[in-house]
Amino acid sequence: MFTGKSRENSKIMRLSVDQIIKILKKEKASDLKLAIKILKEASNLSAEEILNLILDENKEIYIPISIFQNRNLSSLQILVKYLKENLNLNYSSIAKIINRDQRTIWTTYNVAVKKFKDKIEISNLDFKIPITDFSNRNFSTLEVLVNFLYSNFNLKNSEISKIINRDQRTIWTILKRIKGKKFEKSF
Numbered sequence: 001m002f003t004g005k006s007r008e009n010s011k012i013m014r015l016s017v018d019q020i021i022k023i024l025k026k027e028k029a030s031d032l033k034l035a036i037k038i039l040k041e042a043s044n045l046s047a048e049e050i051l052n053l054i055l056d057e058n059k060e061i062y063i064p065i066s067i068f069q070n071r072n073l074s075s076l077q078i079l080v081k082y083l084k085e086n087l088n089l090n091y092s093s094i095a096k097i098i099n100r101d102q103r104t105i106w107t108t109y110n111v112a113v114k115k116f117k118d119k120i121e122i123s124n125l126d127f128k129i130p131i132t133d134f135s136n137r138n139f140s141t142l143e144v145l146v147n148f149l150y151s152n153f154n155l156k157n158s159e160i161s162k163i164i165n166r167d168q169r170t171i172w173t174i175l176k177r178i179k180g181k182k183f184e185k186s187f
Contacts, residue, residue: 043088046122061087061097062128067120068145069165075141077112079134082120084109099135127153127163138181146174 095102157171
């Protein structure tokens with residue numbers, strides 16, 4: 001399928017990332033290298049992100065927690081900007097995945113772009129959170145993130161604060177707020 005011809009490459013570039021991933025799962029491994037190169041150019045995804053999408057049976061998107069180290073944006077702005085720019089998702093897809101209104105996503109993205117023009121950088125892939133965790137509207141994105149790190153990795157407040165570049169007292173406050181909302185029972 002992937003012969004390197006420009007005509008076929010332009011056809012591949014018009015396919016969505018999901019369509020390419022479905023095709024790759026059926027094709028030989030030798031075509032994988034060329035496909036990853038084409039996908040990197042077309043979608044701004046790293047090779048590792050592309051492989052994660054190809055190999056992930058559940059189609060679950062995992063967000064690297066290191067993106068939340070940015071102090072210029074709120075956690076929701078970081079999430080929306082990452083999904084829009086790094087994963088090339090449209091507003092309606094983002095809204096559906098994280099259970100928000102499409103207008104909220106549009107507004108959040110536009111404010112984020114005004115505040116921070118650069119692309120969201122991924123500095124570390126040690127910790128990843130499933131995107132569906134952010135769909136619970138009873139909790140803010142930062143509350144979901146802190147609870148995920150605290151519950152799944154048994155990290156101390158100081159360790160969480162270093163990972164997401166927030167003050168330890170902020171982490172403590174968020175954990176107290178989560179307990180007050182009975183976060184553990186909602187999942």
